[in-house]
Every structure is written in C-alpha cells, then in structure tokens.
Amino acid sequence: MSKKLVENISLWQLAVLMFTFEIGSVAVVGVGTDTKQDAWIAVGVATVLGAGLVWFYVYLLKQLPGRNLFEMITFCFGKWLGKIIGLLYVYYFLYISARVLRDFCELITSVIFENTPIEVISITMVGICAYMLYLGLEVFGRTGEVFIPYVFTFIILIGLAILFSGEFQMKNLLPILGDGLGPILKHVFPRLLTFPFGELVTFMVIIPYVSHFAKAAKVSVFTVLISGFIIIYGTVIEIASLGARQMERTVFPLLSAAREISLLEFIERVDLVIVFVVMFGIITKVSVFLFGGLKGLEHIMNIPYRYLVFPVSMIIGYIAIQISANNAEHIEEGIRFIPLYMHIPFQIIIPILMAPLLIWKVKKQKRRSDANGSR
Amino acid sequence: MGLADFLFNRRKHKNNNKITAEELFQQENISKKYYKSLDKNIKQIQELFEHSFDFTVDKIKLGDTDACVCYLGTMLSKDTLTNKVLNSLHPQNDHPKPKDINSIRDNYFPTVSYEYADTFHTVVWNVLNGYAVIMVDGQGKALSLEIGNIEKRAITEPSTQTIIRGPKEAFTEDINTNISLIRKRIRNPHLKFESFYVGRDTKTHLVIGYMSTITNADILEEVKKRIEKIDIGGVLDSGNIEELISDKSFTPFPLIFNTERPDSICGHIMEGKVALILDGSPFVLTVPSVLTDFFESSEDYYQPFLMSSFVRLIRYMSFMIALVLPSLYVALSTFHQELMPTQLLLSIQAQREGVPFPAVIEIFVMELTFEIMREAGVRMPRAVGQTVSIVGALVIGQAAVEAGLVSNVLVIIVAFTAIASFVSPIYNFSISTRLLRFILILFSAIFGLYGVLLFLIVMVIHLVSLRSFGVPYLAAVAPFNIKEQDDIFVRFPIWANRKRPSYLYPESPMKKKGKNIPSPPPARGGGK
Numbered sequence: 090m091s092k093k094l095v096e097n098i099s100l101w102q103l104a105v106l107m108f109t110f111e112i113g114s115v116a117v118v119g120v121g122t123d124t125k126q127d128a129w130i131a132v133g134v135a136t137v138l139g140a141g142l143v144w145f146y147v148y149l150l151k152q153l154p155g156r157n158l159f160e161m162i163t164f165c166f167g168k169w170l171g172k173i174i175g176l177l178y179v180y181y182f183l184y185i186s187a188r189v190l191r192d193f194c195e196l197i198t199s200v201i202f203e204n205t206p207i208e209v210i211s212i213t214m215v216g217i218c219a220y221m222l223y224l225g226l227e228v229f230g231r232t233g234e235v236f237i238p239y240v241f242t243f244i245i246l247i248g249l250a251i252l253f254s255g256e257f258q259m260k261n262l263l264p265i266l267g268d269g270l271g272p273i274l275k276h277v278f279p280r281l282l283t284f285p286f287g288e289l290v291t292f293m294v295i296i297p298y299v300s301h302f303a304k305a306a307k308v309s310v311f312t313v314l315i316s317g318f319i320i321i322y323g324t325v326i327e328i329a330s331l332g333a334r335q336m337e338r339t340v341f342p343l344l345s346a347a348r349e350i351s352l353l354e355f356i357e358r359v360d361l362v363i364v365f366v367v368m369f370g371i372i373t374k375v376s377v378f379l380f381g382g383l384k385g386l387e388h389i390m391n392i393p394y395r396y397l398v399f400p401v402s403m404i405i406g407y408i409a410i411q412i413s414a415n416n417a418e419h420i421e422e423g424i425r426f427i428p429l430y431m432h433i434p435f436q437i438i439i440p441i442l443m444a445p446l447l448i449w450k451v452k453k454q455k456r457r458s459d460a461n462g463s464r
Numbered sequence: 465m466g467l468a469d470f471l472f473n474r475r476k477h478k479n480n481n482k483i484t485a486e487e488l489f490q491q492e493n494i495s496k497k498y499y500k501s502l503d504k505n506i507k508q509i510q511e512l513f514e515h516s517f518d519f520t521v522d523k524i525k526l527g528d529t530d531a532c533v534c535y536l537g538t539m540l541s542k543d544t545l546t547n548k549v550l551n552s553l554h555p556q557n558d559h560p561k562p563k564d565i566n567s568i569r570d571n572y573f574p575t576v577s578y579e580y581a582d583t584f585h586t587v588v589w590n591v592l593n594g595y596a597v598i599m600v601d602g603q604g605k606a607l608s609l610e611i612g613n614i615e616k617r618a619i620t621e622p623s624t625q626t627i628i629r630g631p632k633e634a635f636t637e638d639i640n641t642n643i644s645l646i647r648k649r650i651r652n653p654h655l656k657f658e659s660f661y662v663g664r665d666t667k668t669h670l671v672i673g674y675m676s677t678i679t680n681a682d683i684l685e686e687v688k689k690r691i692e693k694i695d696i697g698g699v700l701d702s703g704n705i706e707e708l709i710s711d712k713s714f715t716p717f718p719l720i721f722n723t724e725r726p727d728s729i730c731g732h733i734m735e736g737k738v739a740l741i742l743d744g745s746p747f748v749l750t751v752p753s754v755l756t757d758f759f760e761s762s763e764d765y766y767q768p769f770l771m772s773s774f775v776r777l778i779r780y781m782s783f784m785i786a787l788v789l790p791s792l793y794v795a796l797s798t799f800h801q802e803l804m805p806t807q808l809l810l811s812i813q814a815q816r817e818g819v820p821f822p823a824v825i826e827i828f829v830m831e832l833t834f835e836i837m838r839e840a841g842v843r844m845p846r847a848v849g850q851t852v853s854i855v856g857a858l859v860i861g862q863a864a865v866e867a868g869l870v871s872n873v874l875v876i877i878v879a880f881t882a883i884a885s886f887v888s889p890i891y892n893f894s895i896s897t898r899l900l901r902f903i904l905i906l907f908s909a910i911f912g913l914y915g916v917l918l919f920l921i922v923m924v925i926h927l928v929s930l931r932s933f934g935v936p937y938l939a940a941v942a943p944f945n946i947k948e949q950d951d952i953f954v955r956f957p958i959w960a961n962r963k964r965p966s967y968l969y970p971e972s973p974m975k976k977k978g979k980n981i982p983s984p985p986p987a988r989g990g991g992k
Binding site for chain 2: 101102197201202210213217220221223225228232233234235236241354355357358361362365368369372453
C-alpha cells in the first residue's frame with residue numbers, strides 16, 4: 090500500500106472549519122423560512138439537536154481512535170459490504186458538494202453576473218477547492234484561519250448596519266409561537282436538523298486528524314452551538330428586516346436583508362459584498378464534502394487522494410451544472426427529496442445502525458487482545 | 465505534518481565544520497605537495513600565479529639560507545608589509561641565525577598574527593587571502609603572516625532602510641566589520657559565528673551567526689545542511705544565497721529576510737533566528753522568516769508602542785492597498801457600478817467620458833508606465849534624475865490627463881498605489897505586490913470583484929502552504945497562536961513581551977522572567 094501522509098489540524102482549525110461550514114450555505118439560501126416568524130426558534134431547537142448529533146458522531150469516532158468514517162465502516166461491515174457502503178457515502182458527499190456549489194453558482198449568476206455562463210463560476214470555484222485540497226488538509230485549516238475574522242465580522246456587521254439603517258423592526262418577530270410548537274418540530278425534523286447540522290457527518294472524515302483528539306467532542310459541540318447562535322442571529326435579522334412574508338418569498342434572504350442597508354448615503358448595495366463574504370463559506374463547505382469523498386475514494390481504491398483531486402473536482406464542477414435544469418428545480422429537490430432520501434439515511438440511519446455493531450466489535454477485539462496478552 | 469517532523473526531528477549535532485584549504489581546492493588542478501626545496505616551491509607558485517601582475521615573490525636571505533616572501537600586492541597594505549615584515553627581515557638587523565621556521569617566527573615576528581602552512585594548498589589559499597607567505601629553504605612548512613587588510617568602505621547610514629529614531633549604522637561589504645557590528649550589540653559568549661566557503665570559483669566567505677542558547681538546534685542543522693549543499697560557480701551577493709537555500713523558488717514572496725541594519729539582525733538573532741553574513745554583501749539574511757517579519761521595522765521597538773502599533777497597522781493596510789486598489793477600480797467601474805455612491809459614480813463617469821480606452825487598458829498602461837519610470841529612476845545616472853522626474857510628473861501625469869488619454873481619478877489611483885507600495889520596510893517584499901498587482905488587474909478585468917476575491921483566496925492558499933526552513937510562512941496567524949499576538953499586528957509594550965516566538969521552537973522560550981511593569985512609587989502623603 091502506498092505511504093500515507095499523516096496530516097494534523099489543530100482544534101482551533103477544526104472549530105474554524107466547522108463554523109464556516111455551518112454558516113456557508115445557510116448564509117446563501119437561508120433556513121427555516123417555512124416556519125415564518127418563528128424560524129429562529131426552529132433554528133434554536135435544531136441547534137440543540139444538532140449538537141447532540143455531532144456529539145454522537147464524535148462518540149462513534151472515539152471508539153476507534155485515529156480511524157476515519159470509511160475505515161470505521163470497513164471495520165464494522167467487513168471488506169466488501171464496507172466498500173459498498175463506503176462508495177455510497179462517497180457518492181453522497183460528492184453529490185452534496187456539487188449541490189452546495191450549485192447554490193453559490195445560482196447566487197452569482199442571478200445576482201451579479203447575469204450574462205456569465207454558470208460553468209465559468211462552477212469551474213473556477215471548484216478549481217480553488219481542488220488546489221487547496223491538493224495542498225493538503227493543513228493548508229485547508231490554515232486558510233480557514235486566515236479568513237474566519239472577515240467572515241465573522243461581516244456577518245455581525247450586517248446586523249448592526251441594518252439596525253442603524255432603521256430597517257430593523259422587532260414587531261416583525263411577533264407573534265411568537267403563533268401556530269404552536271407543531272409546525273416548528275415538523276420543520277426541524279427532517280429538514281433543519283439535516284441541513285445544516287446533520288451535514289456535519291462529513292467531519293467524521295476530518296476529526297480523526299485533529300491533533301488533540303480527546304478534546305474534539307467538546308470543541309465540536311461548542312462550535313455547533315456557536316454557529317447555531319450565529320445562524321439564529323442571521324435569521325432574526327432576516328425576519329426583522331424583511332418580515333416573515335417577504336422572507337418566505339425571497340430566494341436569498343440574507344442578501345435581500347442586506348439590500349436594506351443604507352448608511353450615510355455612502356454605504357449602499359452591500360449585498361454584493363455579502364456575496365463575497367459568503368464565498369469563503371461555500372469554498373469551505375464544498376471542500377469539506379469533496380475531502381470526504383476523496384478520502385473515501387482513497388480508502389476504497391488504495392491510492393493517495395492527491396492523485397484524484399483534480400479529476401474528481403472537475404466531475405463535481407460538471408455535476409453541479411447538470412443536477413438540475415434551473416434554480417427552481419434545484420431548490421425543490423433540496424426541499425423535497427434530498428432530506429428524505431439522502432440526508433436521513435446517511436446522517437442518521439447508517440450511523441445509528443453502525444453504533445451497536447461498532448461497540449460490539451471493539452469490545453470483541455479488546456477481549457481478544459486481552460486474552461492474547463494474558464497468554 | 466510530515467515536513468515539520470522531518471525538519472524538527474532531532475538530529476545529532478555536527479560540530480566540526482572547520483574548513484581546510486584542501487577541501488576548497490580539491491576540485492581544482494593544483495598540486496598539494498609542499499616541497500622542502502625552496503626552488504621547487506617558487507617554481508610551483510609562480511606557475512600558478514602566472515600572468516598576474518600583482519603577485520610578487522621577494523627573494524631574501526636569512527643568514528645563509530635562501531628564503532622568499534610571496535604575496536598579492538593588491539590584497540594587502542604595502543605599508544604594513546614593509547614595516548612589519550620586510551624591515552625585520554632586512555639583513556642589517558642582526559637577529560640570531562634561525563634554525564627552523566618556528567624560531568624564525570619567534571625571533572622576527574613575535575607580534576604578527578600567523579599561521580603555518582604545511583601544504584601547498586594552504587600556501588595558495590593564504591596568498592589569496594592577503595597573507596604574506598614566507599617560505600624558507602629546507603623547511604617542511606611555510607609561515608603565513610596576516611597583514612593589515614586593504615581599504616574598505618566606512619560604516620555609513622543605511623541607504624535602503626532609513627529610520628528616524630534608532631542606531632544609524634549599516635552593514636558594509638566587509639564581513640569582519642559586519643560581525644563586529646553584531647558582536648558589539650550582543651556581548652555574549654553564546655553568540656556563535658561559524659564559517660563556510662561557498663562558490664566553486666569565488667570561494668566566498670559565508671558566516672552564520674546565532675545564539676547557541678536560543679536557536680533551535682534542528683533549524684540550525686537544516687541551515688548548515690542547505691549551505692553545504694550549495695553548489696555554484698560564483699556567489700557575489702547574499703541575494704544569490706537567498707535563492708539557493710530558500711524552500712521554494714516559484715513564489716513571488718520572499719522566504720528569507722534581508723536587511724542592512726545591524727540592530728534589526730540582532731533582534732532576529734535574539735529571537736532565535738540564524739543570520740547569514742556573506743563577505744562582500746552589505747545585506748545580511750536571517751532565516752527562518754515569516755510574512756509578518758516583512759512588516760516590522762526595527763524602529764517599531766524604539767518608538768512608543770501605541771504609535772508603532774498604529775504604524776504597523778498602516779503598513780498592513782497599505783500592503784492591501786498596493787495590491788488591490790487598481791483592480792478594485794477596474795472591477796467597480798466596469799462591473800459593479802451600483803456599489804459606488806451615486807455622486808461618486810457620476811463624477812468618475814464624467815471624467816471618464818472623453819477617455820477612449822476601457823478602464824483595464826487605461827490602468828494597465830498607466831501602471832506599466834509607472835513601473836518603467838521607477839526602473840529608470842533606480843538605474844539612471846544621478847545627474848539625469850531631475851530630468852526624469854520632471855518628464856514623468858509633467859508629461860505622464862498632467863499631459864496625459866489634459867490630452868484626454870486617461871482620467872484624473874486613475875492618475876490618483878496609480879499614484880496612491882505607488883506610494884502605498886513603498887511603505888513596506890523591506891524592499892523585496894514590495895516586489896511581490898508589484899507582480900501580483902498586474903495579475904490581479906487582469907483577473908478583475910475578466911471577473912470583476914469575483915475575480916479579485918478568487919485571486920486573493922488563491923494567494924492566501926499559496927501563502928499558507930509556504931514554509932521557510934520548516935516554519936509555516938504565516939506562522940502566528942495561520943496556524944493561529946493567541947500568545948504570539950503581542951508582536952504581530954500590534955506591538956505590546958516591551959515589558960509585556962516576554963516570550964520568544966514559539967514557531968521558532970527556541971531552546972529557551974522566555975525572554976525574561978518577571979513582568980516588571982513601570983509604575984510610580986507609592987504615594988508618601990506629600991500633602992502633609
């Protein structure tokens with residue numbers, strides 16, 4: 090087998106990647122718009138559940154320290170079944186990364202470059218991701234560190250700017266829980282829990298490479314809570330500035346909210362700037378999924394993932410364009426089919442099925458090695 | 465990561481690096497043997513130095529033994545040679561007749577520093593270094609006497625890195641002067657200087673200086689390894705060394721710090737870096753260096769910390785301005801007019817009304833013109849400098865605007881960019897912004913703001929992937945280290961800065977123990 094290059098990222102880098110990952114496409118498409126003015130409550134509930142889910146993922150990883158998702162699958166299901174399930178995961182990761190990429194392409198082509206072919210955006214974006222992953226996970230983590238201050242400050246500043254522009258109307262948030270808890274819970278599961286929180290299942294490929302693995306669980310849960318808080322903040326801004334009705338109708342809510350900003354008759358139309366802040370979130374998200382897929386292919390095909398980076402990323406660039414004919418179809422797929430047929434099985438069902446099998450096998454292995462040791 | 469482990473893996477410290485003349489001349493076709501017979505030696509050395517007018521062999525007699533003094537007349541001061549060597553050898557001085565070479569030295573030159581040369585290689589090497597070599601018939605070795613050196617430039621003020629407050633000395637071309645400038649500032653026996661000779665033909669003296677108690681042993685080992693690997697015909701300036709030992713050549717960013725300020729070098733050595741001093745170059749290198757080093761001027765530490773923090777932030781800002789301002793102009797005026805406030809947009813467009821070129825052509829031509837003027841300004845003889853600046857300012861600036869070729873806003877932008885690019889304290893860092901600016905303009909002309917951001921992200925990815933002697937180039941920012949932030953973007957007061965940069969893995973990480981904050985003495989109830 091070829092020599093594996095062992096790379097490490099720090100806990101801080103993991104937190105940064107998780108944070109930008111969470112913020113990434115949420116900042117583009119918005120969440121919880123179906124629950125109207127209670128969207129922020131739904132996000133809050135989903136955050137708590139999501140934190141639990143992430144804790145569960147890290148708990149699974151802790152059973153087999155140093156092995157990533159794919160190695161764990163092989164460990165649980167054996168060589169051949171493991172390969173098949175692994176391949177399914179690869180398919181899932183790559184498909185979602187193409188979807189995230191498409192989200193951004195739609196954003197750019199509909200807001201900024203109306204006349205530019207979508208292929209141009211798709212290829213340039215995926216090219217950056219490929220270059221970054223080619224240089225390795227370390228570089229990925231560090232790039233995140235460089236950009237996190239900008240992403241963070243800009244998201245905070247949007248809220249403040251809307252507040253100072255006088256577009257922030259608290260009464261838009263009323264009535265709180267007007268329709269009761271029912272619709273919220275219905276929306277949280279499956280949609281809000283799986284997107285954006287359940288998607289953290291991809292980090293099962295990255296977390297094993299964290300240098301202080303023991304603290305990974307704490308850091309991940311904490312990061313999810315923080316990013317959930319930021320998403321709530323963003324959602325409150327969207328509702329308060331746009332109102333529940335308008336928010337439901339817009340395709341890119343945060344962008345529409347930012348359009349309301351007008352300060353000193355000088356800072357206007359900052360929605361464009363938002364697009365570019367969002368860009369880094371998208372790059373992170375695409376890259377994390379791409380990395381997950383590539384690591385899976387590396388495990389299945391036994392060749393270093395660096396050889397696969399460019400071909401696979403170019404395929405992603407192509408799939409991103411081909412998955413749907415237009416934006417409406419793309420969004421519809423995302424709402425109707427993806428949570429049910431992709432997110433739930435891969436994020437929840439398979440890990441839950443795997444858990445008892447994993448614990449049992451680890452115990453068996455331990456017993457065997459203990460027996461060997463005593464002999 | 466693999467590379468870090470590889471570099472910081474503790475390796476056995478190799479102590480012996482005394483370079484002999486044999487090693488230096490092993491590739492050349494020079495005979496090694498030093499004969500007992502004087503005639504053979506003279507013949508040998510005269511053959512070697514054939515066609516060199518400055519090579520002299522003075523034949524003398526010590527009592528009844530034949531002897532000779534040979535030297536390169538241009539490499540030593542003739543006065544000292546006459547006073548110290550030739551006079552004492554004069555037959556009129558009646559010294560007791562010496563028997564062997566040791567007693568010759570004792571009797572004739574008790575105060576001159578010397579070296580015995582027992583191979584012909586050493587003789588040649590000493591002659592080349594400005595020694596006077598005395599060869600005596602029937603002796604197995606020659607006596608090399610060190611004569612005072614030739615003329616050298618005086619220590620002057622730095623010409624490329626001027627500061628307002630702080631020491632005004634700069635390095636010169638003479639390596640011994642340079643080392644003394646460093647030694648003068650760090651009076652510590654642990655300050656080591658090890659010497660190397662690089663260049664097949666030039667055999668240039670290269671000295672590495674470091675604090676043995678601070679510098680990480682593996683970084684030091686890596687520096688030595690890379691120097692030993694240098695294989696090149698000639699080395700004329702430390703710039704050559706820089707390219708030969710840096711981690712990566714295909715990058716616009718300098719991976720090795722250079723300066724002509726001794727105080728700045730001392731600061732680096734005290735942090736745990738290694739200085740490389742090349743004979744004949746007033747620019748001394750330090751490794752490993754990180755991006756933030758290039759934004760630090762030694763004056764930052766001599767001015768009040770609030771002021772220097774502010775100035776440092778200005779430097780980072782002006783780096784960004786120098787990099788992106790022209791491309792932002794292109795992007796905003798061609799793609800995203802809606803981002804500009806209406807009034808500003810109107811006035812810009814009104815000015816651009818008569819301009820026959822698209823913004824990108826306009827700015828490309830002007831930037832190119834500026835680069836040409838800058839290059840001409842550096843290269844041209846001083847006497848015509850006035851002419852160029854007048855022609856540049858008047859013709860290119862004013863006339864081009866009046867002729868309607870470029871707009872006024874654009875001239876402002878080009879000028880501002882140019883000034884911003886000079887803020888970097890280290891000249892060769894601004895080169896990278898110059899190069900990248902042009903690519904950035906192209907990107908923004910194709911993709912607008914999206915292109916600018918695309919390029920900046922690629923640039924950051926490239927930056928974080930760089931390493932200088934195993935140390936990440938963006939160290940303290942990425943990988944982020946909160947404890948290092950006291951001396952990166954802002955500078956905390958000197959008393960608060962207690963640790964050496966951890967990314968250099970210093971052998972002793974603390975600069976000092978206590979936190980002695982200056983504070984007024986306790987009140988004594990002066991009112992009473």
